[in-house]
Amino acid sequence: MTDPIRVAIAGHGNLGRGVEAAILHNPDMRLVGIYTRRPAEQISPRRPDTPVFAIAELAGHADRIDVLILCGGSKEDLPQQGPEYAALFNTVDSFDTHARIPDYFAAVDAPARANRKTALISAGWDPGMFSINRALGEALLPDGETHTFWGDGLSQGHSDAVRRIPGVAGAVQYTRPVPAAMEQARSGSRRMLTTREKHQRECFVVLQEGADAEQVRDTIVRMPHYFADYDTTVNFISAEELARDHAAMVHGGFVIRSGNTTAGTAQTIEYSLKLESNPEFTASVLVAYARAAYRLHCMGQYGAKTVFDVPPGLLSPKSAEQLRAEQL
Amino acid sequence: MTDPIRVAIAGHGNLGRGVEAAILHNPDMRLVGIYTRRPAEQISPRRPDTPVFAIAELAGHADRIDVLILCGGSKEDLPQQGPEYAALFNTVDSFDTHARIPDYFAAVDAPARANRKTALISAGWDPGMFSINRALGEALLPDGETHTFWGDGLSQGHSDAVRRIPGVAGAVQYTRPVPAAMEQARSGSRRMLTTREKHQRECFVVLQEGADAEQVRDTIVRMPHYFADYDTTVNFISAEELARDHAAMVHGGFVIRSGNTTAGTAQTIEYSLKLESNPEFTASVLVAYARAAYRLHCMGQYGAKTVFDVPPGLLSPKSAEQLRAEQL
Numbered sequence: 001m002t003d004p005i006r007v008a009i010a011g012h013g014n015l016g017r018g019v020e021a022a023i024l025h026n027p028d029m030r031l032v033g034i035y036t037r038r039p040a041e042q043i044s045p046r047r048p049d050t051p052v053f054a055i056a057e058l059a060g061h062a063d064r065i066d067v068l069i070l071c072g073g074s075k076e077d078l079p080q081q082g083p084e085y086a087a088l089f090n091t092v093d094s095f096d097t098h099a100r101i102p103d104y105f106a107a108v109d110a111p112a113r114a115n116r117k118t119a120l121i122s123a124g125w126d127p128g129m130f131s132i133n134r135a136l137g138e139a140l141l142p143d144g145e146t147h148t149f150w151g152d153g154l155s156q157g158h159s160d161a162v163r164r165i166p167g168v169a170g171a172v173q174y175t176r177p178v179p180a181a182m183e184q185a186r187s188g189s190r191r192m193l194t195t196r197e198k199h200q201r202e203c204f205v206v207l208q209e210g211a212d213a214e215q216v217r218d219t220i221v222r223m224p225h226y227f228a229d230y231d232t233t234v235n236f237i238s239a240e241e242l243a244r245d246h247a248a249m250v251h252g253g254f255v256i257r258s259g260n261t262t263a264g265t266a267q268t269i270e271y272s273l274k275l276e277s278n279p280e281f282t283a284s285v286l287v288a289y290a291r292a293a294y295r296l297h298c299m300g301q302y303g304a305k306t307v308f309d310v311p312p313g314l315l316s317p318k319s320a321e322q323l324r325a326e327q328l
Numbered sequence: 329m330t331d332p333i334r335v336a337i338a339g340h341g342n343l344g345r346g347v348e349a350a351i352l353h354n355p356d357m358r359l360v361g362i363y364t365r366r367p368a369e370q371i372s373p374r375r376p377d378t379p380v381f382a383i384a385e386l387a388g389h390a391d392r393i394d395v396l397i398l399c400g401g402s403k404e405d406l407p408q409q410g411p412e413y414a415a416l417f418n419t420v421d422s423f424d425t426h427a428r429i430p431d432y433f434a435a436v437d438a439p440a441r442a443n444r445k446t447a448l449i450s451a452g453w454d455p456g457m458f459s460i461n462r463a464l465g466e467a468l469l470p471d472g473e474t475h476t477f478w479g480d481g482l483s484q485g486h487s488d489a490v491r492r493i494p495g496v497a498g499a500v501q502y503t504r505p506v507p508a509a510m511e512q513a514r515s516g517s518r519r520m521l522t523t524r525e526k527h528q529r530e531c532f533v534v535l536q537e538g539a540d541a542e543q544v545r546d547t548i549v550r551m552p553h554y555f556a557d558y559d560t561t562v563n564f565i566s567a568e569e570l571a572r573d574h575a576a577m578v579h580g581g582f583v584i585r586s587g588n589t590t591a592g593t594a595q596t597i598e599y600s601l602k603l604e605s606n607p608e609f610t611a612s613v614l615v616a617y618a619r620a621a622y623r624l625h626c627m628g629q630y631g632a633k634t635v636f637d638v639p640p641g642l643l644s645p646k647s648a649e650q651l652r653a654e655q656l
Contacts, residue, residue: 018589021589021590022589025470025471025589026470098656101652101653101656102649102652102653105652122656127656129464129468129597131655131656132640134655135640135641135643135644135646135651135655136457136616136640136643136644138644138655139616139619139643139644139645140457140609140612140616140643141612142353142354142645143353186602248593261346261349261350261353261605261608261609261612262605262608265604265605265608266604267601267602267604267605267608267609267612268601268602268603269457269599269600269601270598270600270601270602271597271598271599272597272598273595273596273597273598274514274595274596274598275595275596276593276594276595277589277590277593277595280589280590280593280595281468281589281595283589284468284589284595285468288464288467288468291467306641306648306651306652307640307656308639308641308644308648308651308652308655308656309641309648310639310640311636311638311639312460312463312464312635312636312638312640313463313634313636313637315463315464315467315468316463316464316466316467316636317467317470318463320634320636320637321430323463323634323636324429324430324433324634324636325430327459327462327463327466327636328426328429328450328455328459328634328635328636
């Protein structure tokens with residue numbers, strides 16, 4: 001029995017709390033600290049014996065931590081924390097601004113290499129599991145098309161946009177795949193579908209007293225970029241219903257690759273996720289990749305890495321022999 | 329532009345013909361030879377300029393071939409060919425006798441290591457893509473259950489068993505997942521399902537003249553091991569219908585992992601394949617892994633490998649930079 005992998009968490013929002021929960025399911029890991037910007041006394045760890053530190057203490061704790069899981073956001077936190085901590089720790093993060101991944105990779109790669117650390121970036125489900133399925137789908141069926149669908153899922157950005165409308169007291173917005181578009185993707189039809197053709201939007205809105213429902217509905221469905229080009233449904237509900245039925249951060253989606261191996265012979269690969277908690281699932285992916293990042297580091301593979309660089313077996317607590325015997 | 333990877337095929341049955349087709353979709357590869365036990369003049373390559381050799385010539389062609397794809401069967405061919413050719417070539421195969429994989433791995437590993445070759449065994453979809461999804465599902469959701477379903481698929485072994493019954497002139501058998509069992513797996517119910525609860529069997533039978541349909545049906549549905557414990561349907565059709573509607577080697581299946589990240593929070597991962605040609609899809613997987621095996625060899629990673637050892641990015645013809653920019 002080898003020593004458990006010593007894992008620490010930087011940031012204790014929804015994602016950090018999910019990582020805490022995920023580590024409890026992985027007996028080969030030990031949570032050695034939660035590092036936070038908030039006053040330590042405001043943090044209630046899931047296990048009361050988990051130490052809580054100010055994030056400023058991290059730099060002094062390099063010898064206590066095998067892998068640091070960065071649980072901050074992609075907009076404000078990771079562009080600064082990623083490169084900074086990759087110089088000191090093996091790290092894992094869920095950087096998810098797709099267009100900026102090449103720059104972020106380069107910014108993390110240099111300090112990690114210089115300090116012989118392994119930094120696994122952009123793990124989660126998209127980017128992450130969906131990326132693997134997009135790359136594998138294309139590699140296995142080069143003559144084909146890939147369709148990614150998101151949902152049914154709560155979209156934070158669209159929910160916020162609705163909440164800012166005058167007369168709205170509360171709201172959530174769900175993105176849902178259009179069933180007919182999914183059937184088309186599965187059928188092997190090679191027509192490309194736009195994001196707008198593939199998704200519809202459904203809002204659940206609590207009105208302020210005296211607000212005009214039809215005016216609110218109209219403002220939503222005509223909102224440019226967010227709703228105007230989509231098939232959008234608006235439902236009005238009570239504050240009690242909003243709290244009771246729409247608090248969970250559900251999400252998920254589909255990656256469908258359909259292609260031909262010979263003329264007239266269609267093959268379809270489909271990967272899908274149905275998540276009752278988006279942050280808890282992302283956290284579970286981060287924890288499995290923390291194991292892999294630590295193993296890559298032990299093998300001398302330094303620098304920034306992505307899910308494309310990680311052999312699947314390294315994510316499992318099982319040995320290669322065990323995996324071959326039990327799961328191949 | 330680097331030189332194309334020089335790929336050769338050992339064995340020219342359904343799988344070997346599928347590999348031929350798959351290589352045509354991969355411009356970074358070149359098919360340098362088909363090696364067969366049959367007289368060369370009986371082979372019609374898809375491209376007339378593809379050289380055909382007697383399999384006995386393989387040993388003398390080691391310097392012409394970067395990767396040899398073994399397209400023989402797991403019962404008779406691979407136990408002998410796998411170790412023999414792994415001493416001379418980088419190899420890829422689809423060895424699929426699950427219970428014997430550890431022994432086969434050891435038998436291939438020793439000669440490959442001794443001769444600094446890379447031998448990727450048991451690639452395909454099960455073992456192969458399904459194995460990856462079983463291992464990842466368990467790693468991402470340790471508190472959960474995995475269910476593998478096969479079908480709708482033509483089963484060669486069960487079709488043969490029906491064909492041996494007196495009075496049967498021709499037959500095919502399809503294995504199909506039981507819809508209610510699939511819904512249960514997706515629902516996150518943690519009850520284990522047996523293979524028998526998960527699958528039903530459907531036979532399409534052509535009777536010999538004068539055969540007693542009810543007696544044939546009875547013999548099928550009571551056949552021990554093959555049918556007796558399953559919900560089995562028998563349909564009688566004409567020889568013309570058999571030839572017209574049941575010639576395709578369709579197959580596929582599902583790997584469903586459902587688990588909890590915290591109490592009461594269910595997460596479901598589902599991977600599925602719908603294949604109009606089982607051998608052509610398996611061949612496509614072999615060809616993508618041929619690329620990966622060659623790259624592993626170039627990186628100095630010798631010995632037997634499985635899909636668990638291969639970073640997903642190595643399967644793609646795209647560079648790591650390109651994958652990060654386009655598919656992450």
